[in-house]
Amino acid sequence: MNKTFNDKFLWGGAVAAHQFEGGYKEGGKGLSIADFMTLGSHETPRELTDTIEAGKYYPNHKASDFYHHYKEDIKLMAEMGFKAFRTSIAWTRIFPNGDETQPNEAGLEFYDKVFDELLRYGIEPVVTLSHFEMPIHLVKEYGGWSNRKLIDFFARYAHVCFERFHTKVKYWMTFNEINNQTDYSSDLLVYENSGIKFKPGDNKEELMYQAAHYELVASAQAVQIGHAIDPSLKIGCMIAFCPIYPASSRPEDILFTQKAMDTRYYFGDVHVNGEYPTWMKPYFEEKGINLDITPEDLAILKNGTVDYIAFSYYMSFMAKYTDHMDYREYEDLFPNPYVKANDWGWQIDPVGLRYSMNWMQTRWHKPMFIVENGLGAYDKMTDDHKIHDSYRIEYLRNHISEMKKAVVEDGADLIGYLPWGCIDLVAASTGEMKKRYGFVYVDADDYGQGSMKRYPKDSFYWYQKVIKSNGADL
Ligand code: P53
Numbered sequence: 001m002n003k004t005f006n007d008k009f010l011w012g013g014a015v016a017a018h019q020f021e022g023g024y025k026e027g028g029k030g031l032s033i034a035d036f037m038t039l040g041s042h043e044t045p046r047e048l049t050d051t052i053e054a055g056k057y058y059p060n061h062k063a064s065d066f067y068h069h070y071k072e073d074i075k076l077m078a079e080m081g082f083k084a085f086r087t088s089i090a091w092t093r094i095f096p097n098g099d100e101t102q103p104n105e106a107g108l109e110f111y112d113k114v115f116d117e118l119l120r121y122g123i124e125p126v127v128t129l130s131h132f133e134m135p136i137h138l139v140k141e142y143g144g145w146s147n148r149k150l151i152d153f154f155a156r157y158a159h160v161c162f163e164r165f166h167t168k169v170k171y172w173m174t175f176n177e178i179n180n181q182t183d184y185s186s187d188l189l190v191y192e193n194s195g196i197k198f199k200p201g202d203n204k205e206e207l208m209y210q211a212a213h214y215e216l217v218a219s220a221q222a223v224q225i226g227h228a229i230d231p232s233l234k235i236g237c238m239i240a241f242c243p244i245y246p247a248s249s250r251p252e253d254i255l256f257t258q259k260a261m262d263t264r265y266y267f268g269d270v271h272v273n274g275e276y277p278t279w280m281k282p283y284f285e286e287k288g289i290n291l292d293i294t295p296e297d298l299a300i301l302k303n304g305t306v307d308y309i310a311f312s313y314y315m316s317f318m319a320k321y322t323d324h325m326d327y328r329e330y331e332d333l334f335p336n337p338y339v340k341a342n343d344w345g346w347q348i349d350p351v352g353l354r355y356s357m358n359w360m361q362t363r364w365h366k367p368m369f370i371v372e373n374g375l376g377a378y379d380k381m382t383d384d385h386k387i388h389d390s391y392r393i394e395y396l397r398n399h400i401s402e403m404k405k406a407v408v409e410d411g412a413d414l415i416g417y418l419p420w421g422c423i424d425l426v427a428a429s430t431g432e433m434k435k436r437y438g439f440v441y442v443d444a445d446d447y448g449q450g451s452m453k454r455y456p457k458d459s460f461y462w463y464q465k466v467i468k469s470n471g472a473d474l
Contacts, residue, residue, distance in 0.1 A: 003408040004404065004408065004470055004471050004472050005404070005407060005414075005470055005471050007470065009083075009414070009415075009416055009417070009470065009471070010083045010084035010124060010126075010369075010415055010416025010417070010418070011081065011082065011083050011084070011416065011417055011418075011466070011467040011470075011471075012077070012082040012083055012084035012085050012086065012123065012124075012126075012416065012417075012418045012422070013077065013080075013082060013085060013086070013418055013419055013420075013421075013422025013423075013439070014085070014086035014087070014126075014371050014372050014418040014419065014420050014421070014422065015066070015085075015086070015087050015088075015420075015421060015422065015423065015425055016087065016088045016128065016131040016132065016133075016176065016425075016428075017087060017088045017089060017090035017093075017131060017133060018032060018034035018035075018060045018063070018088075018090060018131065018132060018133040018426075019034075019060065019063055019064075019421075019425040019426045019427075019428060020063050020064050020066045020087070020423070020425045020426075021063055021064075021065075021066045021067045021090065022060075022061065022062045022063040022064065022065040022066065022067050022068075023065070023067030023068065024060065024061040024062075026067060027067075027093060027104075027106040027107055027109075027110050028093070028096060028104045028106045028107060029090065029092050029093045029096060029104075029107060030092040030093075030095070030096025030097050030098075030135050030136070030137065031052075031092065031096075031135070031136045031137075032090065032091065032092040032133040032134060032135055032136060033048075033132070033133060033134055033135075033136055033139060033191060033192070033195050034060040034132060034133045034192075035052065035058060035060060035061060035136065036048060036049050036050070036051075036052065036058070036136060037049075037058065037060065037188075037191075037431060038056045038057060038058060038431065039056075039057045039058070039059050039430075039431040039432065039446055039447070040429075040430045040431050040432075041430050041432060042343070042344050042345070042430060045187070045188060046188055046429075046430065046431050048187060048188065048191050048197065057446075057447055057448075059426045059431045059432075059433065059446065059447075059448060060426055060431070061448075062444075062448040063425060063426050063448075064423060064424060064425045064426070064442045064444070064452070065452050066423075067110070069452070069454070070113070070114050070117060071117060072454060073423055073440075073454065074114075074117045074118055074121065074123070075121075076423065076440055076454060076456070076460075077118075077121070077123060077422065077423075078121035078123060079464070080422075080439060080460060080463055080464045080467060081464055081467035081468055082121075082123050082422075082467070083122070083123065083124060083416070083467070084123060084124040084125075084126050084171075084416055084418060085118055085123050085124070085125060085126065085418070085422075086125075086126040086127070086128065086371050086418045087114070087125070087126075087127065087128070088127065088128035088129070088130070088131035088133070088176065089111055089127060089128075089129060089161055090107070090133055091129075091130060091133060091134055091135055091157055092107075092133065092134075092135045093106075093107030093108075093110060093111070094107045094108060094157060094160060094161065095135065095153070095156070095157055095160075096135065096137075097135050097137035097138070098134065098135035098137050098138040098153050098157075099137065099138065099141070099142075099153055101156075103160045108160075108164055111164075111165065112164075112165075112168075115165060115168040115169060116168070119168060124170065124171065125168060125169045125171075126169075126171040126172075126173075126369075126371065126416075126418065127161075127165070127169050127171070127172050127173070128172075128173045128174075128175075128176050128238060129154075129157070129158055129161060129172065129173065129174055129175070129222065130154070130174065130175045130176060131176040132176060132192040132193070132428060134195045138150060138153065138195060139195040139196075139197070143195075143196065144194050144195025144196045144197075144211070145193075145194035145195055145196065145211035145212075145214050145215055146194070146196050146207055146210060146211055147214075148214055148292065150214055150218065151214055151217055151218045151221065154218040154221075154222065155218065155221050155222065155225060158174075158218075158221075158222035158225055158226065159225050159229075162222075162225060162226045162229045162230065162233065163229055166226075166229055166230040166233060170232065170233060170234055171234050171236070171369070171415075172226060172233060172234065172235045172236065173235070173236050173237065173238040173310050173371070174215075174218070174219035174222050174223070174235065174236075174237060174238070174306075175193070175215050175218075175219055175237070175238060176238050177193070177238055177239065177240035177312060178193060178212065178215055178216075178219075178237065178238065178239065178267045178271075179239055179240055179264055179265065179267040179268070180192065180193055180240050181193040181194060181208050181211070181212065182208075182263060182264045182327075182329050183329035183330055184204040184205050184207070184208040185204065185328075185329070185330035186330070188429070190204070190207075190208060190211075192428065193211070193212075193215075194208070194211035194212070194215070196208075196211055203289075205287065205289065206287075206289045206290070206291070209284070209289060209291055210291050210292065212267060213291055213292075213293055213297070216267065216270045216271065216301060217297045217300050217301060219237060219271065219304065219306075220271075220274070220300045220301045220302075220303065220304025220305070221300055221304055222235065222304070223235045223304040223305070223306060223307075224300070224303060224304045233307075234307045234308055235306060235307050236306050236307055236308040236309060236310045236369065237267070237268065237271035237272075237306045237309060237310065238310040238311065238312070238371065239265065239267060239268050239271075239309060239310070239311045239312075240311070240312050241265075241311040241312060241313050241356045241360070242264075242313075242314070242315055242316055242317045243261075243316045243317070243352050243355055243356045243359065244257050244260045244261050244264065244316075244317045244318070244319050244333075245257065245316060245317070245318045245319070245336065245352075246318070246319065246320075247318050247319065247320035247334060248320075250321070252321040253319070253320055253321050255321070255325070256319060256320070256321035256325060256327070256332075257319050259279075259325055259326075259327055260319045260327035260332065261359075262277065262279060263326075263327040264327070264329070265363075266280060268309065268360075268363075268364060269363075269364075270301060271305065271306045271309075272305060272306060272309070272364045272365075272366055273305065274301045274302040274303070274304065274305045275298070275301060275302060283326070287326070306366065307366070307367075308366050308367040308368065308369055308415060309360060309364055309366050309367070309368050309369070310368075310369040310370075310371040311356075311360070311368065311369070311370065311371065311372075312370075312371060312372030312373065312420070313352070313353050313356060313370060313372070313373050313399070314346055314372070314373065314374070314420075315341075315346040315347045315348065315349060315352070316336065316339065316347055316349040316352035316355075317333050317336075317347070318333065318334050318335070318336040318347075319332045319333055319334070320332065320334055335347070336349075342375060342376060342377065343376075343377065343378065344376055344429070344430070344435060346376070348375070348395065350395075350398035350399045350401070350402045351402055353373070353399050353402045353403055353406070354402040354403070354405050354406040354410070357403070357406035357407075357410070357412045357414070358406060358410050358412065361406075361410070361411075361412050361413065366413075367413045367414070367415050368412065368413060368414050368415065369414070369415040369416055369418075370403065370414065370416070370417045370418065371418045372418070372419070372420040373396075373399055373417070373419050373420060374392075374395070374396070374419045374420040374421060374437040375391065375392050375395035375396070375437065376421075376427060376435040376436065376437055377389070377391055377392060377435070377436060377437075378434055378435075378436070379434075379436045379441060379457065381441060381443070381455065385455050386455075386457075386458070387441050387455065387457035387458060388457075388458050389457045389458055389459050390458065392437075392457070392459045393458065393459050393462045396419060396459070396462075396463070397474045400417065400466065400471060400474055401474060403417060404471055419437070419463075420437050421436070421437030421438050422437075422438055422439055422440070423438045423439070423440040423442060423454065424436045424437065424438035424440065424441055424442040424444075425437070425438070425442070431446075432446050433445055433446050433448070434446055438457065439456065439457055439459045439460040439463050440454050440455065440456055440457065440460060441454070441455040441456075441457055442454060443455065
């Protein structure tokens, strides 16, 4: 197979502000929900505290200190040959509380410096507006995305960002992994997506659908705002794609899995089609779910469909029908005997990436952009500062190889490939530093102790070669 990616293909890497920047109180930044999430582990969930408590550790405060290392980090990205770099803007750097009318100039200046530095090396910035870090004030004062008012606050924030950066940033995304909250049983996932803390007796499913509705409207509005400022902007959604396979060919398993996929990916349907899929009305009726959805909302959705689908891909799921047809992500998934999992139980499945791309291409007919992929793993630095991460190279090689088949053999329309955590950062699910993804090692432990020095891993040189050969030399 000699065919490969076109010469505009965007190779690069991805991070998010709260997991990478640190400097959590610098430049006038306000506190975000991520600043109240303690360190956890695979066994112990992160705590979501109401105040910053003495004696607890909050890893996002310091993170990888990109705030002070951005020049050095971008230089390393350039050395790898990056064509694009995905990061997010921390909402709290621009609007520290979220409900101000005027933005914080120092926050805007920080991103000017970052984007200018990237452009100096010919690296295209790819930017997420909301990546798990809304202002804590919006949670405490308004109840996060359970409140319709958030739509206007987000619109103002999006407007300021598009206006300020549209000449520097062409590719935008609204809400990171908006569909993670499909598992509404998870306090962390709903908090990260929507800034909602459940109280006893809450109808979690209803609250999740309501918050997601406001986010979908806010996203569609942002698309319209962005296009009005600059019609050349590409504004996408961002979906956490974990394909759900049936546990068997039993018809009930097949039907159930179809419903599970519809449930986990309706967010994408709304982003792309500008309307809710037909199954949702009878579903809400059956479940007694009553949502605040106005005719104006429906018009906004219709007029704010996305330009492309950005997605993350780490793993696949497997579901089985038991005794209910409504998909419950917290109890209907089982380990797939055909694939192996990493140390955090994420099931590694490169073929699933090709399957996912084909599924999306057929369903959504939009350009796609892989903005996260990678292996969280323990790395060991040798005495001479080397990291021999052959396991990471193997994971990425296998995934790139399937991605290539989807593009070359199946005709998928793919903008680029930006693997996750290209320089080590704090894990979202656990807050650990030792769950590493990077091509570059950051010398810091789970408690932020270490020199913060950067060391290229073996995968750094491997990825450099992949980019140089435009994916031919894996
Ligand atoms: P960490 C769950 C499932 C798939 C992707 O995750 C997920 C999550 C939530 O953690 O999150 C995305 O760091 C997310 C990133 C995150 C990355 O995947 O828990 O967009 O912020 O860091 C990897 O290993």
